[in-house]
Amino acid sequence: MAPQRLNIFQTLLRNWDELHPYNAAQIFQLRGRGDPSKLTESFHRTLHDLKLGAISVAGRMFVHEECLSPPVVKDVRGQSLDDYISAEMNRPFDRNCGCPFRPFFLQSGDSHFAGIVYHHWVADSASIRLLMREWFYRIYNIFPQQRRAFPNPEGGYWKYFGPAHAKWDLPLSVLHGVSWQSRIKKVRRIESADFRDFRIRFSRHVLPDGLIEQIRSAARKDHATVNDLFLAEVACLCDRHVPMHANRKRRDLALGTIVDLRTQSKTALGSAFGLFLGFSNVVLRPGELKDRDTLLSAISRQSSWEKREHAAEASMLRMLAGVVSLRMLQGNRDRIINFYRKRMPLAGGTSNVNLNNDWPASLHPDPLESYIRVSPTGPMMPLVFTPTTLGKSLHFGLTYREAIIPEPRAQQIAREFIDALKAVAASL
Numbered sequence: 001m002a003p004q005r006l007n008i009f010q011t012l013l014r015n016w017d018e019l020h021p022y023n024a025a026q027i028f029q030l031r032g033r034g035d036p037s038k039l040t041e042s043f044h045r046t047l048h049d050l051k052l053g054a055i056s057v058a059g060r061m062f063v064h065e066e067c068l069s070p071p072v073v074k075d076v077r078g079q080s081l082d083d084y085i086s087a088e089m090n091r092p093f094d095r096n097c098g099c100p101f102r103p104f105f106l107q108s109g110d111s112h113f114a115g116i117v118y119h120h121w122v123a124d125s126a127s128i129r130l131l132m133r134e135w136f137y138r139i140y141n142i143f144p145q146q147r148r149a150f151p152n153p154e155g156g157y158w159k160y161f162g163p164a165h166a167k168w169d170l171p172l173s174v175l176h177g178v179s180w181q182s183r184i185k186k187v188r189r190i191e192s193a194d195f196r197d198f199r200i201r202f203s204r205h206v207l208p209d210g211l212i213e214q215i216r217s218a219a220r221k222d223h224a225t226v227n228d229l230f231l232a233e234v235a236c237l238c239d240r241h242v243p244m245h246a247n248r249k250r251r252d253l254a255l256g257t258i259v260d261l262r263t264q265s266k267t268a269l270g271s272a273f274g275l276f277l278g279f280s281n282v283v284l285r286p287g288e289l290k291d292r293d294t295l296l297s298a299i300s301r302q303s304s305w306e307k308r309e310h311a312a313e314a315s316m317l318r319m320l321a322g323v324v325s326l327r328m329l330q331g332n333r334d335r336i337i338n339f340y341r342k343r344m345p346l347a348g349g350t351s352n353v354n355l356n357n358d359w360p361a362s363l364h365p366d367p368l369e370s371y372i373r374v375s376p377t378g379p380m381m382p383l384v385f386t387p388t389t390l391g392k393s394l395h396f397g398l399t400y401r402e403a404i405i406p407e408p409r410a411q412q413i414a415r416e417f418i419d420a421l422k423a424v425a426a427s428l
Contacts, residue, residue, distance in 0.1 A: 003061045007156035008319045010275055011060070013121035014095065015326050016378050019336065020198030021092040025085055025374035026128050027115030028136065031367045034112035036105045040073040042138035043103050050134060051149035052273070055122055057096045064152070064273070073103040073114070081106055081113055085374055086201040089399070093119040101131075111369055114139070120376060124275040125353065126262055131273075133359050140367065150273035160265040160276065161313040168310035176309070177317055181343075183283055187254045188244035189345030190382065190404060196337050197403035200377055204397050205414050206370075207421065212394035214425035221428070222293075224300040227352045231255055231282060231303075232296045233420040234385055237413050238347035239289050242382055243404065254283045256349040256381060259312035278312035281346070337379065346381040354389040364391045375399055383410070385417070 006014070016022045047053035053067025076084050084106065093100055100119035106112060114135075118128060130150065137145045153160070163170045212226075219229045238244075239253055259278045262269045269276065280303065288298040306312065325343075329335045353373060355361060360371045368390075374397050375386045383400035396417070400410045 002152060003058075003063045004152055004274075005156065006057075006060050006062060007153075007275065008316055008323065009157070009277060010121050011323050012319050012326075013275070015323065015336075017092075017095060017119075017121060018331075019333065019379050020200075021090060022120050022376050022378060023089050023091070023093070023117055024120040024125070024128075024376055025088065025115055025117045025372075026125070026132055027081075027085075027113050027372040027374070028132065028368060029108075029111055029113055029370035029372065030139075031111050031369055034105050034107055034114060036073055036075045039103070039105050039114050039139065043073055043135055044070045045138050046131070046135045047101075049145065049147050050131070052131070053099050053101065055097065055100050055119075064149075067099050071099055071101065071103060073105050076104050076106050079106065081108070082201075082203045085117070088117040089200050089202060089374065089376065113372075115372070117374075121275065123273060124260065124262075124277050125351075125373060126260055127273045127275070129358065129360075130271055136363070136368070146271075150271050153269065153272045153274045153276070155267075157276070157316040157319075160267055160269065161261055161278070161316065165266050166264055166310050166313040168314045172309070173311075173314040173317055176311070176314070177321070180281075180318075183252075184254065184343065184345065186250055187252045187283060187345050188246045188250050188347070189341055190243060191245040192243060192404065194403035195341050196334075197401070198377075198379065199402050200399055201402050201407060201410065202374055202397060202399050203410065203414060204372060204395060205418060206393075206395040207418060209392045211421065211425050212389050213392065214428055215394075215421060218424045218428055222296055222300070224296055225303065226354075227257060227350060228296060228300045228303050229424065230350050230352055230385065230387055231257065231299050232292065233417055233424075234348050234350060235282075235284055235289060235295060235299070236292075236420070237416055238383075240416075241405070241409055241413050242347045244345070244347055251286050252283050253289065253347050254281055254345060256281050256346045258349065258351040258375070259315075260353075261313060264310070264313055278315040280306040280312050280315070340379040344380040349381050349384045350387070351375045351384060352387045356389060356391065360390055365393075370395065373397060377401055383413070 047070050051066045054065040100122040102117040219226045257280050261276045261278045282299050282302045288295050373386050375384045377384050382404040386397035398414050
């Protein structure tokens with residue numbers, strides 16, 4: 001394929017990758033017993049047909065290439081899914097060449113997991129779902145199967161999500177960025193020296209079938225979105241459990257949400273293989289955290305404003321500021337870590353996806369029992385919730401930095417999140 005220029009978020013993620021592996025994963029849970037050799041053969045055919053599998057980087061340019069030695073699907077029977085994914089999230093990829101995909105297989109009772117751990121700067125979740133779709137089609141010999149390479153994006157963030165295309169106001173967004181820097185000075189931050197330890201763990205948690213429909217109804221009743229409701233519960237948990245230091249000047253709490261930008265562009269990105277993500281934030285005052293209705297209203301108000309002003313698309317300005325700041329720090333690890341601790345002190349975040357309008361919906365629940373997504377925390381936050389809806393089922397992944405959130409506390413956070421969502425459903 002023709003060389004591509006790294007877009008602004010890819011440049012930023014490669015900087016994050018220097019601090020700690022910035023990996024992610026997507027996983028099928030399939031009915032019946034799996035065959036590792038069949039999974040490997042179908043994965044190799046997928047990479048060959050799509051002319052995908054290897055990556056090489058030279059300066060600010062990179063190129064996708066067909067992998068001459070595609071990876072074997074690793075059989076990890078005998079391990080738990082959570083343990084395996086946790087180890088893989090901390091294992092680095094080669095930053096400049098090689099295959100950015102590590103496929104694996106794990107038998108679990110009457111079903112099995114087949115998934116890919118991937119180098120996240122290469123592709124966003126939407127692109128990996130396309131790759132997973134083609135792998136699934138070849139596992140089950142479903143047609144039509146794509147036989148040509150995914151197209152490369154013919155431009156970067158400014159082309160697809162700049163002011164002229166996404167209808168956001170450049171001067172207003174610059175002023176909002178300045179206001180954000182002022183507001184963030186009032187946000188609690190982690191003071192612990194453990195902030196320098198980026199090792200993470202992952203755990204997956206399944207909620208009762210049908211609960212997501214009740215959650216959706218509850219959010220609608222409160223004139224909020226499902227993600228607003230998730231953020232409200234995450235805010236309460238972070239307020240109680242994340243060790244962020246508050247003082248007279250720093251009393252607020254900030255959260256982040258990863259946003260898929262592809263649907264926001266006038267120029268259709270379709271099946272272009274790449275990375276196009278943005279982010280949005282909410283900042284909450286202590287008084288807003290004391291009452292659930294007040295909290296949800298504050299989050300919904302801020303989220304609505306960010307959508308109306310296209311803040312996720314305009315977040316490219318903050319990405320650019322981040323890249324420039326990191327260059328000024330000249331690779332000094334301690335200074336970079338302190339930069340994120342002070343300038344982006346997020347208590348937690350969400351990456352919420354509803355797959356009921358995507359290809360997995362037609363294959364659920366047989367043979368596709370579940371579709372699992374795993375998000376990294378990055379250098380800005382200590383934990384990330386990754387809720388995924390498919391059919392009537394809802395589960396979430398919890399990724400957390402072990403040095404800041406010990407495993408017993410993380411499991412307590414997960415239990416309280418589940419209990420809070422059940423209470424929301426019961427309140428209808």
